[in-house]
Amino acid sequence: MEIEKGIERLNDQQVEEFVQKNIILTSLDAVFNWARGRSLWPLSSGLACCAIEMMATGASRFDMARFGYEVFRPSPRQADVVIVAGTLTWKMAPAMKRVYEQMAEPKWVIAMGACACTGGPFNESYAVVPGVDKILPVDVYIPGCPPRPEALLDGMLKLKEKIQDPSKARVKHG
Amino acid sequence: MVKFLLDEFEPAQLSNLLGQEVAIAGEGVSRALIVTPEQLIATMEALVTKLGFDYLGDLTSVDRGAEGLEVVYHLYSLTNQREIRVKAKVDAETATVPTVTTIWPGADWFEREVYDLMGISFAGHPNMTRLLLPEDFEGHPLRKSYKLQKRV
Ligand code: SF4
Numbered sequence: 001m002e003i004e005k006g007i008e009r010l011n012d013q014q015v016e017e018f019v020q021k022n023i024i025l026t027s028l029d030a031v032f033n034w035a036r037g038r039s040l041w042p043l044s045s046g047l048a049c050c051a052i053e054m055m056a057t058g059a060s061r062f063d064m065a066r067f068g069y070e071v072f073r074p075s076p077r078q079a080d081v082v083i084v085a086g087t088l089t090w091k092m093a094p095a096m097k098r099v100y101e102q103m104a105e106p107k108w109v110i111a112m113g114a115c116a117c118t119g120g121p122f123n124e125s126y127a128v129v130p131g132v133d134k135i136l137p138v139d140v141y142i143p144g145c146p147p148r149p150e151a152l153l154d155g156m157l158k159l160k161e162k163i164q165d166p167s168k169a170r171v172k173h174g
Numbered sequence: 175m176v177k178f179l180l181d182e183f184e185p186a187q188l189s190n191l192l193g194q195e196v197a198i199a200g201e202g203v204s205r206a207l208i209v210t211p212e213q214l215i216a217t218m219e220a221l222v223t224k225l226g227f228d229y230l231g232d233l234t235s236v237d238r239g240a241e242g243l244e245v246v247y248h249l250y251s252l253t254n255q256r257e258i259r260v261k262a263k264v265d266a267e268t269a270t271v272p273t274v275t276t277i278w279p280g281a282d283w284f285e286r287e288v289y290d291l292m293g294i295s296f297a298g299h300p301n302m303t304r305l306l307l308p309e310d311f312e313g314h315p316l317r318k319s320y321k322l323q324k325r326v
Pocket residue numbers: 048049050051085086087112113114115116120121144145146147
């Protein structure tokens with residue numbers, strides 16, 4: 001009853017202010033994306049040396065948990081983002097693709113390191129996929145051999161931006 | 175310090191012991207017993223039974239270009255603590271040697287790897303399929319004649 005009385009005493013302008021301070025109008029998508037971008041669960045998918053940097057990023061010194069990204073999942077069913085950390089060989093490619101397909105939507109892919117971006121030092125090899133974008137739709141590319149943990153964190157934050165505002169990064173998936 | 179059996183025997187002495195006309199070639203660590211694919215199994219069996227080479231350390235291969243292919247066996251005797259290297263020479267067209275999985279079962283994956291990358295078949299092998307490369311891969315990439323090509 002107290003509150004009702006209070007509202008009765010507000011004039012129009014005060015009511016507007018009151019509403020603006022206490023009610024947020026948004027689309028459901030925007031809320032979900034806001035949450036998704038802040039709590040990405042990566043799949044633990046280390047393929048080569050880059051995986052060591054990925055582990056370092058998760059450990060205490062660089063502390064991925066600051067951003068809400070520390071929950072590395074061993075199962076694709078529980079993961080939002082796959083960080084392809086390392087060299088993808090043609091032998092491994094069907095397994096990687098399958099794991100990606102097992103992830104629930106929405107899902108994202110980060111290509112970590114020169115190998116995942118382009119094949120890196122093994123670009124011309126008979127055994128190595130020259131860039132994971134040949135088999136998966138990549139959202140963020142992180143160059144380096146290997147990229148430092150800061151670079152991976154930066155990549156994850158770029159992905160966060162992209163998730164929250166998809167218009168920010170319009171890339172053609174191929 | 176590893177001791178090499180070939181440093182301790184004369185070629186004639188060894189041929190006598192193995193009951194095979196074998197040659198020895200190379201210097202230092204690449205000194206090896208040279209055999210033909212036909213002699214291989216008998217030589218290996220003699221090495222196991224007469225000289226105690228009970229352990230196959232490695233099995234690999236070399237493409238010598240015009241001189242053909244070589245399958246290289248690194249043997250070790252756990253009882254006598256001696257090492258020996260055996261090379262079977264085979265030409266690139268036939269590219270077939272008998273399997274040694276009958277003597278050392280551990281040769282299984284070594285031989286599959288050699289088959290996969292060098293294209294040498296091992297007659298009598300229980301499962302002569304690719305080991306490292308995808309099943310639909312064409313060619314044998316460690317051959318000197320292999321041309322690198324784009325897959326995508
Ligand atoms: S980019 Fe460099 S560090 Fe990363 S997996 Fe490839 S070779 Fe290893």
